[in-house]
Amino acid sequence: MSTAYNHKTVEKKWQKYWQENETFKTDVWDFSKPKYYALDMFPYPSGVGLHAGHPEGYTATDIMSRMKRMQGYNVLHPMGYDSFGLPAEQYAVTTGNHPAEFTQKNIATFSKQLRELGFDYDWSKMIATSDPKFYKWTQWIFKKLYEAGYAKHIDMPVNWCEELGTVLSNDEVIDGKSERGGYPVVRKNMKQWVIDQPAFAEKLLEGLEEIDWPESTKDMQRNWIGKSTGVEVEFEIVDGGKFSIFTTCIETIYGITFMVLAPDGEIVKSLMDRVENKEEVEAYIAETAKKNDFDRTELNKTKSGCRLEGIYCINPVNGKKVPLFIGDFVLASYGTGAVMAVPSHDQRDFEYAIAHNIDMIQVIEGADVSEHAFEKQDYLGKGCKLINSEEFTGLTVEEAKVAITKKLVDMGVAKETVNYHFREWIFARQRYWGEPVPCVYKEDGEIYFLPDEELPLILPPLDDYKGKNGKAPLENAVEWKQYDKNGIKGVRETATMPGSAGSSWYYMRYIDPDNDKEFANQELLKHWMPVDLYVGGPEHAVGHLMYSRIWNRFLYDQGLSPVKEPFKKLVHQGMILGENGIKMGKRFPEFVVNPSDIVEEYGADTLRLYEMFMGPIEVSKPWNSDAVQGAYRFIKRVWAFFTDEEKIVDENDNTLTKIYHQTVKKVTNDFEELGYNTAIAQMMTFVNEVYKAGKCPKEYAENFIKMFSCICPHVGEEIWQILGHNDTIAFEKWPEYDESKMVEDTIKVPVQINGKTKAVVELPADVSKDDAILAGKEAIADKLTGNVVKEIYVPGRIINIVMK
Structure with missing residues (x-):
């Protein structure tokens, strides 16, 4: 008879064993086996610790890596921490303590919780982005980006959050507020470090065709890049000056009745001395400055703007004068900062024209442009013909695109070009707890990047961690700021890098985390890259996942990464919701599940089994406490049978042969596709048949426990030992199935x-x-x-x- 299952005793025993024996430590120089690199999007080590959503994705990669290890792969499954960020800095501001203390304490808490969940991480390769040994190489890569012309220091409008005292990137702003804290964000001109994302646009689009990612994520990236092919046309301003617009609808150029410029753009600044209604224009510009990009585009329902009285440009196709307006929906940071307006054939232009009483000219047949009848129509489609377009009248839209473009190109005022919605990645933060930018502004104004031997540039301790009046906290490090070495005198950059800097390349550092000579050994990178399986949330689609692809592609182009794409297969885990079906959080604290509570009452294996059995990994699912108990009962059922020596027999009467081979096949195939819920269902079917038979051949029992141990590793190890084995189950051979036995x-x-x-x-x-x-x-x-x-x-x- 078997003894009763005690999850606390069993789990502590095997966690101690794995830690003392470094069971999952990977010899990255062992090239004798095929490699498998499984990776989780690493967490920020918050003071709250793990929540119920963390174990879901982590368990998914853990199961896969355990199976691959049994299948003969050399598996790398590391863990680390994205440890720079605002919470630690806010803690420092509040308490006066260095944020590193707060961060280290949280890392220790997270690591303890992860060990308690039985994950097979190679802890010898743990990294933290706030560790100078790591961010030395973040600084080094940024320096390389600068030397190659991709990192730039420019004056530009940015998203400024007064409450947080820092600039935010576009993906950190949600509905006009900061992602963290929900504070108001406004537009402000500042000198900023940026990375030229558009320079990588075509390579990023091409790379999407080579990777096994969810199509929805690929589409989000394609839309974020926003490639469009069209024509850039130059317009002369009456009495001097010029500007360009980009359009994908050049066939409508005869329908232009006004132009709209970005209020905060350089074009408007150059015209202010000639504007007749200067006070009105300046007031509108000031009002625009209070709005962020989201307010100016997504939320713009009023079509606000004003006329630049006395200013006209010339339409190059017919020489007609066109009035100029400003409107906050046009952004200086996007495209040319100017748009042509054809109200007869564009919904936004139509609404603006109605609001400002501007004439309309219909140039494509079929459109009703009266105020009440106008609706967006597909009258620009194939076969529609031009009207009111001089020599091009009667041509179809397709014919006119070609003919009008040729005329403008021949005139020397246009060129065919590609435009992207993609903008520069704002890469400076007025924060303390981030990587210092390793450069100095020399007395003559030139930028001087530190030589390699002076990296890492380490953050200095401060008495005051709060920035003031838009200035970075590092402005308070008076002595640290001053630089005088090797004949170079100047002042250090006091902005720091964004949290996304370290996470853009960390997957490479895991492979060689202690290397002080290079960010990672090239031979190791060639063997281990790309990551075979990457699991994390879909909310990172146009943030971290895009940035990682950019940094990797840059390193590939420099001959420093062996692969064009860093992540071969990407899987997004769904959200685990509260029992009310709503996202766990402060609004419904009674439905927040602390994984430590589940581990205490039922064990880590129960939590792992339950979360994998909830449903497909990609789908969001509500928590169900009754189902947790069901998972616990199943584990006890497995324990009761497979630890009963009277029921595990040497002879095989083939009663279980068919279901055994069916189970091995389905579990193997389902694991490969991360279909863990259906694999578990098959295991339950097998256990039911085993109970009906009353006995199980030892070969079948041992192979079942191998598969079961990937999901419930503590129970699996203990039963394996009870079945007569002294070594860990982790490196046992994965079971095979015979198709002929399933007929x-x-x-x-x-x-x-x-x-x-x-x-x-x-x-x-x-x-x-x-x-x-x-x-x-x-x-x-x-x-x-x-x-x-x-x-x-x-x-x-x-x-x-x-x-x-």
């Missing part, structure tokens, strides 16, 4: 009369047509009361007797 001996076939089922017969799987029909007719002999006109047998499906 059904008999089949059940419905017997119909005129398409209506009257009986079911059990037949040999290889039964002939004649024998099948004969058996079917015998089964319904008492119902065959008419004339048989046809006998049909669909192999394995139906027997149908057609009668009159």
Whole structure:
């Protein structure tokens, strides 16, 4: 008889064993086996610790890495911490303590919780982005980006959050507020470090075709890059000056009745001395400055703006004067900062024209442009013809695109070009707790990057961690700021890098985390990259996942990364919701689940099993406390049978042969596709059959426990030992299945009369047509009361007797 299952004793025993024996430490120089690199999006070590959503994705990669190890792969499954960020800095501001103390304490808490969940991480390779040994190389890569011309220091409008005292990137602003804290964000001109994302646009688009990612994520990246092919046209300003616009609808150029410029753009600044309504324009510009990009675009329902009185440009196709307006929906940071307006054929332009009483010219047939009838229509489609367009009248839209473009190009005022929605990645933060930018502003104004031997540039301790009046906290480090070495005098940059800097390349550092000579050994990178499986949330689609692809592609182009794309396969885990079906959080604290509570009451294996059995990994699912108890009961059921030596036998009477091979096949295939819920269902079916049989051949028992141990590693290790083994189960050979052992001996076939089922017969799987029909007719002999006109047998499906 087996002893009762005690999860606390079992789990502590094996966690201690794994830690003392470094069971999951990977020899990255062992090239004798195929490699498998499984990776989780590493967490920020908050003071709250793990929540119920963390274990879901982590368990998914853990199961995969355990299976791959048994299949003979050399598995790398590391863990680390994205440890720079605002919470630690806010803690420092509040308490006066260095944020490193707060961060280290949280890392220790997270690591303890992760160990308690039994994950097979190689802890010898742990990294933290706030560790100078790590961020030395973040600084080094940024320096390389600068030297290659991709990192730039420019004056530009930025998202400024007064409450947080820092600049925010576009993906850190949600509905006009900071992602963290929900504070107001406004636009402000500042000198900023940026990375030229558009320079990588085509390479990023091409790379999406090579990777196994969810199509929804690929589409989000394509839309974020926003490639459009069109024509850039130059417009002369009356009495001097010029500007350009980009359009994908050059065929509508004869319908231009006004132009709209960005209020905060350089074009408007250059015209202010000539504007007749200067006070009105300046007031509108000041009002625009209070809005962020989201307010100016997504939320812009009023079509606000004002006329630049006395200013006109010339339409190059017909020489007509066109009035200029400013409107806050046009952004200086996007495109040319100017748009042509054709209100007859564009919804936004139409609404603006109505709001400002501007004329309209219809240039494509079929549109009704009256104020009340206008709706967005597909009248620019194939076959529509131009009107009111001089020599191009009568041409189709497609013909006109070509002909008008040629005319403008021949005139020397236009060129065909590609435009992107993609903008520069703002790479400076007025914060303390981030990587210092390793450069100095020399006395002559030139930028000087520190030589490699002076890296890392380490953050200095401060008495005051709060920035003031838009200035970075490092402005308070008076002595640290001053630089005087090797004949170079100047002042250090006091902005720091964003939290996304370290996470853009950390996946490479895991491979060689202690290397002080290079960010990672090139031979190791060639062997281990790309990451085979990357699991994390979909909310990172146009943030971290885009940034990582950019940094990796830059390093690839520099000959420093062996792969064009860093993550071969990407899987997004769904959200685990509260029992009310709503996202866990402060609003419903009674529904927040602390994984430590589940581990204490039921064990880590129960939590792992339950979260994998909730449903497909990609789908969001509500928590169910009753189902947690069901997972616990199943573990105890497995324990009770497979630790009972009387039930594990040497002989095999083949009672379980078919279900055993079916189980090995389905679990193997489902694990490969991360279909853990259906794999567990198959394991439950096998256990049910084992209980019915009352005994199980030892070979089948051991191989079942190997598979089961990937999900429930503590129980698996303990049962493995009870079955007579002294070593860990982690490196045992993965079970194989035999297709021939799964063939059904008999089949059940419905017997119909005129398409209506009257009986079911059990037949040999290889039964002939004649024998099948004969058996079917015998089964319904008492119902065959008419004339048989046809006998049909669909192999394995139906027997149908057609009668009159």
